[in-house]
Amino acid sequence: MFGTERPPEAKAGVEDVDLSGRTALVSGSTSGLGRAAALSLGRLGAEVIVHGRDEAAGEAVVDEIEAGGSEARFVAADFERPVAVSALADAVRESVDELDVLCNNAGGLFDDNSETDLGVGRTFHVNHLSPYQLTAELLPTLAPDARVVTTASVAHRFATPELDGLAALTGLSSWAAYCRSKLANVRFATELARRLETADREVTSNSLHPGIVPGSEFSRTLPAPVPQLGELVGELPVADSVADGAATVVYLAAADEVADVTGGYFSRCRRRTPDPDATDAEACQRLWERSAELLDVEEPLAAAVAD
Numbered sequence: 001m002f003g004t005e006r007p008p009e010a011k012a013g014v015e016d017v018d019l020s021g022r023t024a025l026v027s028g029s030t031s032g033l034g035r036a037a038a039l040s041l042g043r044l045g046a047e048v049i050v051h052g053r054d055e056a057a058g059e060a061v062v063d064e065i066e067a068g069g070s071e072a073r074f075v076a077a078d079f080e081r082p083v084a085v086s087a088l089a090d091a092v093r094e095s096v097d098e099l100d101v102l103c104n105n106a107g108g109l110f111d112d113n114s115e116t117d118l119g120v121g122r123t124f125h126v127n128h129l130s131p132y133q134l135t136a137e138l139l140p141t142l143a144p145d146a147r148v149v150t151t152a153s154v155a156h157r158f159a160t161p162e163l164d165g166l167a168a169l170t171g172l173s174s175w176a177a178y179c180r181s182k183l184a185n186v187r188f189a190t191e192l193a194r195r196l197e198t199a200d201r202e203v204t205s206n207s208l209h210p211g212i213v214p215g216s217e218f219s220r221t222l223p224a225p226v227p228q229l230g231e232l233v234g235e236l237p238v239a240d241s242v243a244d245g246a247a248t249v250v251y252l253a254a255a256d257e258v259a260d261v262t263g264g265y266f267s268r269c270r271r272r273t274p275d276p277d278a279t280d281a282e283a284c285q286r287l288w289e290r291s292a293e294l295l296d297v298e299e300p301l302a303a304a305v306a307d
């Protein structure tokens, strides 16, 4: 299945799933895994909202989805700016009655982890806080059986111990900040699943590791020789193709067999066990609460854990 030239939906075994009438938002779908997942969901018939900052790249993805017969639109939003994330949520609400699939995929490994206006490291802001904010703002728009799919990484296992239970704020190297932000992704998806279940909502929340995918634009901001090394790794058998990486996103978004599965962490379309620290109930809850404080918003799904 993996390592072949087939498209993500075939690798995920969902090529016969019909997503006609369904809507999907894929954050970070102007390139790499998100782009491949958006195209794949479009081929399955979904109406797709493409997101990123690069308008030309986003419109090209829209054109490709429309050429295949599905509807699509591009919405730009910089995940370093909460106001832009809110505008994206508004645009989604204006264009669809209900959102069936929310893929929190935008993110990356950034050379510069300087502070954003919220006083947190850019990596933490883009990779965790903005997906948290976007999901919170879209909770009322999610279909009753919607799926929230968060692209984390095996890098969550390499996160250094935290003093305050929170993923990186400032002052970390690119890699350390990245690992902590990916730990935050798994914790976020785990806590979201717990709170949705407690609130008796059937919306599911799962996270995933897409594989080692040097063929995306992942290391674009890093100094030489990192991107060049990435190209070399791409030649090795350990590397996954972009379609391999997108397959697990598409699987979680579309496969019937995971329609009721929530709180899981997946890789290569199979459920795996994440680092125990990533599902520690207290740490997950602390991250959730602290994220709301940083964004200065009401804690999402707070009633679900009031007691």
Ligand SMILES: NC(=O)c1ccc[n+]([C@@H]2O[C@H](COP(=O)([O-])OP(=O)(O)OC[C@H]3O[C@@H](n4cnc5c(N)ncnc54)[C@H](OP(=O)(O)O)[C@@H]3O)[C@@H](O)[C@H]2O)c1
Pocket (backbone or CB within 6 Å): 027, 028, 029, 030, 031, 032, 033, 034, 051, 052, 053, 054, 055, 057, 077, 078, 079, 080, 105, 106, 107, 108, 109, 126, 151, 152, 153, 154, 209, 210, 211, 212, 213, 214, 216, 217, 218, 219, 220
């Ligand atoms: N590649 C790998 O080996 C690998 C492994 C594990 C996990 N992942 C995860 O997979 C996800 C996708 O990465 P990729 O490998 O596909 O890399 P990519 O090709 O660089 O794609 C990243 C996407 O995120 C968007 N993005 C980045 N910064 C943004 C910002 N400030 N505001 C809004 N959008 C932003 C980019 O859009 P614009 O350029 O248009 O802004 C792009 O669409 C990430 O969450 C990454 O951590 C990747």
